[in-house]
Amino acid sequence: MSTETDDIQQLADQEYKWGFVTDIEVDAAPKGLSEGIVRFISAKKNEPEWLLQWRLKAYRHWLTMTEPRWPNVRYNRIDYQDMVYYSAPKQKKQLKSLTEVDPELLRTYEKLGISLQEQERLSGVAVDAVFDSVSVATTFKEKLKELGIIFCSFSDAVREHPDLVREHLGSVVPAGDNFFAALNAAVFSDGSFCYIPKGVRCPMELSTYFRINAADTGQFERTLIVAEAGSYVSYLEGCTAPMRDNNQLHAAVVELIALGDNAQIKYSTVQNWYPGDKEGKGGIYNFVTKRGKCAGKNSKISWTQVETGSAVTWKYPSVLLQGENSVGEFYSVAVVNNYQQADTGTKMIHIGKNTRSTIVSKGISAGRGQNSYRGLVDVKRGATNSRNFSQCDSLLLGDKCGAHTFPYIEVKNTSSKVEHEASTSKIGEDQIFYCKQRGLSTEDAVNLIVNGFCKEVFRELPMEFAVEAQKLLGVSLEGSVG
Amino acid sequence: MLEIRNLHASINGTEILKGINLKVNAGEVHAIMGPNGSGKSTLAQVLAGRDAYEVTQGEVLYEGKNLFDLDPEERAREGLFLAFQYPVEIPGVNNTYFLKAALNAIRKHQGQEELDAIDFLKIVKEKMKLMEIDESLLNRSVNEGFSGGEKKRNEIFHMAVLQPKFAILDETDSGLDIDALRVVADGVNKLRRKDNAVLVVTHYQRLLNYIVPDFVHVLIEGRIVKSGGKDLALQLEEKGYDWVKDEVDNQPVQA
Ligand SMILES: Nc1ncnc2c1ncn2[C@@H]1O[C@H](COP(=O)(O)OP(=O)(O)O)[C@@H](O)[C@H]1O
Numbered sequence: 102m103s104t105e106t107d108d109i110q111q112l113a114d115q116e117y118k119w120g121f122v123t124d125i126e127v128d129a130a131p132k133g134l135s136e137g138i139v140r141f142i143s144a145k146k147n148e149p150e151w152l153l154q155w156r157l158k159a160y161r162h163w164l165t166m167t168e169p170r171w172p173n174v175r176y177n178r179i180d181y182q183d184m185v186y187y188s189a190p191k192q193k194k195q196l197k198s199l200t201e202v203d204p205e206l207l208r209t210y211e212k213l214g215i216s217l218q219e220q221e222r223l224s225g226v227a228v229d230a231v232f233d234s235v236s237v238a239t240t241f242k243e244k245l246k247e248l249g250i251i252f253c254s255f256s257d258a259v260r261e262h263p264d265l266v267r268e269h270l271g272s273v274v275p276a277g278d279n280f281f282a283a284l285n286a287a288v289f290s291d292g293s294f295c296y297i298p299k300g301v302r303c304p305m306e307l308s309t310y311f312r313i314n315a316a317d318t319g320q321f322e323r324t325l326i327v328a329e330a331g332s333y334v335s336y337l338e339g340c341t342a343p344m345r346d347n348n349q350l351h352a353a354v355v356e357l358i359a360l361g362d363n364a365q366i367k368y369s370t371v372q373n374w375y376p377g378d379k380e381g382k383g384g385i386y387n388f389v390t391k392r393g394k395c396a397g398k399n400s401k402i403s404w405t406q407v408e409t410g411s412a413v414t415w416k417y418p419s420v421l422l423q424g425e426n427s428v429g430e431f432y433s434v435a436v437v438n439n440y441q442q443a444d445t446g447t448k449m450i451h452i453g454k455n456t457r458s459t460i461v462s463k464g465i466s467a468g469r470g471q472n473s474y475r476g477l478v479d480v481k482r483g484a485t486n487s488r489n490f491s492q493c494d495s496l497l498l499g500d501k502c503g504a505h506t507f508p509y510i511e512v513k514n515t516s517s518k519v520e521h522e523a524s525t526s527k528i529g530e531d532q533i534f535y536c537k538q539r540g541l542s543t544e545d546a547v548n549l550i551v552n553g554f555c556k557e558v559f560r561e562l563p564m565e566f567a568v569e570a571q572k573l574l575g576v577s578l579e580g581s582v583g
Numbered sequence: 584m585l586e587i588r589n590l591h592a593s594i595n596g597t598e599i600l601k602g603i604n605l606k607v608n609a610g611e612v613h614a615i616m617g618p619n620g621s622g623k624s625t626l627a628q629v630l631a632g633r634d635a636y637e638v639t640q641g642e643v644l645y646e647g648k649n650l651f652d653l654d655p656e657e658r659a660r661e662g663l664f665l666a667f668q669y670p671v672e673i674p675g676v677n678n679t680y681f682l683k684a685a686l687n688a689i690r691k692h693q694g695q696e697e698l699d700a701i702d703f704l705k706i707v708k709e710k711m712k713l714m715e716i717d718e719s720l721l722n723r724s725v726n727e728g729f730s731g732g733e734k735k736r737n738e739i740f741h742m743a744v745l746q747p748k749f750a751i752l753d754e755t756d757s758g759l760d761i762d763a764l765r766v767v768a769d770g771v772n773k774l775r776r777k778d779n780a781v782l783v784v785t786h787y788q789r790l791l792n793y794i795v796p797d798f799v800h801v802l803i804e805g806r807i808v809k810s811g812g813k814d815l816a817l818q819l820e821e822k823g824y825d826w827v828k829d830e831v832d833n834q835p836v837q838a
């Protein structure tokens with residue numbers, strides 16, 4: 102083992118001797134980040150030279166950058182040399198039955214209404230052949246194939262559709278876009294790729310769940326979705342089940358491209374990463390770059406997110422509205438409880454004429470949570486007759502939490518119109534009492550009131566997702582009032 | 584059914600209820616009348632379990648149980664209902680959905696099966712007719728953007744669906760025009776049964792023309808100073824509260 106490690110260390114330290122390495126029998130790279138590690142990752146994945154070069158460029162750029170300090174969040178310094186940047190997807194330890202699973206976790210699953218079968222899958226119980234999710238996924242994949250839809254892991258896409266990947270990778274979030282995006286570009290492990298051909302309406306919600314070979318989601322995930330003219334796709338990311346991970350830092354990149362006229366992408370996220378314990382210890386840092394580009398006329402990109410997890414969240418799903426009449430939407434629910442911190446919002450960049458954007462942000466703060474909305478509406482000179490409507494509402498549960506709003510608005514022409522509404526309210530003792538007087542428990546009352554507050558966002562979610570999200574909110578806020 | 588003994592309650596250190604005694608039997612309708620600020624809503628809220636009020640003395644027995652041992656939601660599930668003087672808005676929460684959750688919480692507590700959407704809707708339809716409630720109120724958020732009158736009607740509609748044993752109506756008549764008043768009163772009257780009771784809290788006697796009480800109590804400055812039959816309400820209407828006040832002032836303090 103130690104010799105293996107030494108080998109890798111050597112390899113990692115080598116500058117550019119071997120170029121392509123095809124056969125390395127170890128599962129993990131040593132700690133730390135260097136050009137050698139970037140090469141190692143690329144080699145491990147058998148990547149073509151152009152991708153290696155792309156990673157290296159990103160890495161070199163990253164070296165010149167500093168970690169952003171402007172988000173309204175606090176966390177301990179991250180030691181980038183103290184992390185492992187590659188480990189082969191591990192088989193989860195197989196369990197024989199749910200009785201071997203942490204009862205606390207099962208209780209949460211139950212509250213979320215997750216089926217037994219799904220509980221088994223999530224907790225790594227050996228799955229009965231009848232319920233084999235792989236076979237479900239296979240039929241699913243067949244259907245997509247008939248329509249010419251490509252939906253696969255990022256690695257598969259690099260192998261099987263290199264031209265498509267090469268054309269679009271980094272075209273919305275350039276490799277050196279920001280500190281975490283650059284880090285991701287240098288060391289990303291895997292992710293999803295999705296391509297919808299011209300005029301095709303994807304008949305089902307695509308979710309990472311159905312992706313074959315879906316390894317552990319990984320620390321540095323990369324997603325690329327391309328929709329051609331007249332196509333439509335709805336994509337679901339994440340799940341409501343609590344996600345634990347030993348890696349503290351998660352820095353994903355998602356790029357959406359509504360390439361042709363009338364192309365539409367709807368991207369929904371329910372994020373429930375481990376938020377840390379009640380004292381705020383542990384928990385995941387989620388520093389994500391998500392951006393979409395509406396290149397086609399009348400194209401549309403819609404982000405919907407329900408963020409309940411992570412210790413620290415830093416995330417601004419954005420839309421570049423290039424095509425005339427294109428539409429960008431951002432619907433967000435962000436919940437912070439205990440010591441969680443979230444700095445999240447969106448950027449709507451209006452470039453084309455008659456472009457429209459809608460922002461609906463619902464921030465819920467409980468415990469000692471700190472929730473910031475940060476949004477930019479940037480209407481360029483050429484984006485005449487553009488419209489934006491923003492609504493940012495904050496709900497406070499208790500008096501030790503905080504809500505902050507940082508709306509930035511820039512309008513460089515006179516024919517456009519931007520509206521911004523904001524409100525902050527406390528969950529009313531009178532509202533809770535009213536519910537209790539009708540027979541509801543405090544917990545149900547809070548749940549009801551909070552879900553009512555988020556209604557405008559939940560109705561943008563696909564149906565099953567919405568139901569789960571509502572339950573998730575209840576679990577996240579458990580015990581925060583009364 | 585309900586017995587209040589020497590009830591004292593205060594808010595922020597100020598005593599509002601100063602020794603209330605009242606007994607309500609099943610099948611009875613009692614009215615509590617009194618000028619603004621006399622403590623009528625305080626009494627209603629204390630009975631419902633609002634914790635902003637501190638009960639400093641006395642006790643309340645509800646169906647033989649100590650009411651103050653029960654949480655507000657337990658009181659509700661045991662059949663105690665308060666129609667709020669100021670019904671609360673809950674944005675984004677569908678009125679029908681809310682009511683279904685409430686009814687099922689109560690049914691569950693009482694060992695009855697929870698109703699599914701279809702059975703629940705049957706009840707709603709029926710009560711809607713009874714209360715002449717506009718269907719649109721059902722699909723809107725709880726009390727959100729309702730007019731004053733709509734809110735009051737909605738309270739009685741809640742009552743009709745939840746079928747409480749003991750209902751307190753706090754100034755349900757205020758803000759209602761005469762037609763709405765009649766509808767609300769009709770609704771309440773139709774719900775009157777041998778095994779339930781109603782406490783009507785009001786400032787004016789107008790409502791009592793429609794919901795005829797068995798007993799009328801006058802509440803002034805936190806005390807019930809006079810009790811009588813339905814005629815007392817008419818007297819009050821005619822002579823105002825000062826008349827009772829004067830009468831009380833000239834009497835020796837009650838034990
Ligand atoms: N939160 C409060 N703090 C202090 N005094 C209050 C509060 N709420 C009510 N009061 C006082 O209690 C008294 C009784 O009020 P209330 O029960 O609402 O009267 P009514 O319903 O008979 O009009 C009034 O003098 C009112 O000013």
Ligand SMILES: [Mg+2]
Pocket residue numbers: 623624625668753754
């Ligand atoms: Mg009152």
